[in-house]
Amino acid sequence: MSAHIFRLAAFASGFLTIAVFVMMLVLGWPLFTSGQFFAILTGEWRPSNELFGIFPMLVGSALVSVLALCFSLPVSLGTAFVVATLAPRPLRRAVQLMVRFMAGIPTVIYGFVAIFLLVPFMREQLTGGSGLNILTASLVLALLIAPTMIVFFVSGLQNVEERYRLAVDALGGRPVQKLLYLQLPQAWPEITAGIIMGLGRAMGDTLISLMLAGNSVAAPQAAVDSGRTLTAHIALVIAADFDGMQFKSIFACGLILYVFTAIVVMLLRLIIGRSMCQV
Amino acid sequence: MRRWFERGIVFWSWGSAVLLLAILLSLLSYLVYRGGGVVGIGLVFGDVPPFDALLLRRQVFSGLFPAIAGTFALVLLAVGLAVPVGLAAGIFMAEYAEGQIKWLLTVLFDVLAGLPSIVVGLAGFSLTLILHQMFPGRLGPCLLISALAIGFLILPYVIHSTQMALESVPPALRRTALALGATRLENIRQVLLPTRLPDLLGGVILAIGRAAEDTAVIMLTGVVASAGLPRSLFEQFEALPFYIYYISSQYADPRELQMGFGAAILLLVVCALLLVIAFIIQQTLSRRLSRF
Secondary structure, three states: OHHHHHHHHHHHHHHHHHHHHHHHHHHOHHHHHOOOHHHHHHOOEEHHHOEEOOHHHHHHHHHHHHHHHHHHHHHHHHHHHHHHHHOOHHHHHHHHHHHHHHHHOOHHHHHHHHHHHHHHHHHHHHOOOOOOOHHHHHHHHHHHHHHHHHHHHHHHHOOOOHHHHHHHHHOOOOHHHHHHHHHOOOOHHHHHHHHHHHHHHHHHOOHHHHHHOEOOOOOOOOOOOOEOOHHHHHHHHHHHOOOHHHHHHHHHHHHHHHHHHHHHHHHHHHHHOOOHHHO | OHHHHHHHHHHHHHHHHHHHHHHHHHHHHHHHHHHHHHOOHHHHHOOOOHHHHHOOOOOOOOOOHHHHHHHHHHHHHHHHHHHHHHHHHHHHHHHHOOHHHHHHHHHHHHHHHHOOHHHHHHHHHHHHHHHHHHOOOOOOOOHHHHHHHHHHHHHHHHHHHHHHHHHOOOHHHHHHHHHOOOOHHHHHHHHHHHHOHHHHHHHHHHHHHHHHHOOHHHHHHOEOOOOOOOOOOOOOEOOHHHHHHHHHHHOOOHHHHHHHHHHHHHHHHHHHHHHHHHHHHHHHHHHHHOOO
């Protein structure tokens, strides 16, 4: 009896996950039947001319998340080195706690502080304009995905048998040598997984790009341009419109994000066979 | 040459860690600098006596009380919905599921955990559209829909932490009660769950943190900037993270902006407290487990 309840709960949860995909597919169905799906993926967004392409948002999302990854990767890797090996033991724990705390800070707070601290700086010193652009958003996003990546990197680096580490110590290797020539070479699966996971989180985040990227609908040409991501597009269109093709196009955004997530999950399974939930 | 390279790596690594620390500290100190002045009883209740506000005798217009109450109601509902289902599903995954079914469900829960929260919000919004077509004019975006969506958002984390907790029970302990003639359910209820209670609790607390901080989901499913206290499941409500987001673009005067910073401090303290509690619970667990 109870086993049935447990099974029901698990199957229902799994079913709901599929149902989300189906629901978006059904509500966005006119996009597919009218043969416009391809046009929407590659076209530009000009509702006044009946053009509802989400290509600018695709570019925006890709640009923001790849830039965020580029900023975050070196810093995350460096911090992971410190946590895994370079720091003395008590300090390691302190840095690890700092990383956990950073992961716990609500996204909206990162965005809020950035608006009043980073945006004026960008406006006056670096990019000019309003200060709301892809570069600003990706800098903050880099901070947001750093804890995720650090956790993966550290677990990869620490994945070495104790006796190998002791062997390096016994041979007189310094911590940095142990790190570079023993721990790093075998950590590549976890490091790749961390990078994919970081990219996934950067693509999926809404608030940072909504608050900081400027949300203009033209396809961005450069990092200092204002841009709009798929996630921010969903939030902005829902606030404006409930009907018509403009509204339908957000389901295309939702489907793209869903498929992207599924790909990320599959890649993670292939590379490390581990779950996303662990961060 | 190699020596210089190694030195460079060390220098760069420490530089990264220090950079992160510096950013974190400047973020925190800037929050306190801008919003520290308003943190106090007045931030929550405005000029209404706290007791009157809590007993709902007078409405609070100039404080965060409605937003806090909204977030509180939302988290309570969402966790109340997600925990029983997540617990049951987690038990199934750890104790009953096998082979391809287990693989399929694991992948599905992974996808669910990875879904951007805006997509979960969009799903909740779609649900209101469908319900609206079925029962015209009755149901729009509201507290109930938000709670369902947030519950759905935290569900995979509850499932995962339950599953991990049960699967990490040492085999000797797992088989003892069974060998003594206990049924599978008795074993789960009286041995496996109690030994792993702190772990389960830690998972739930982390889920609470996620539910409290998420903004994208509720933005699409029924939060508004001013709604007063949440009165019913079928009405719109206020929430702390949305208030912060709203203030960042819509503040009218410096006082309101300062309230925004105050709200940010409040939300941060709540999330930090939840983290600390989860951490302490995990610590007690690892100490208890070392006895086995």
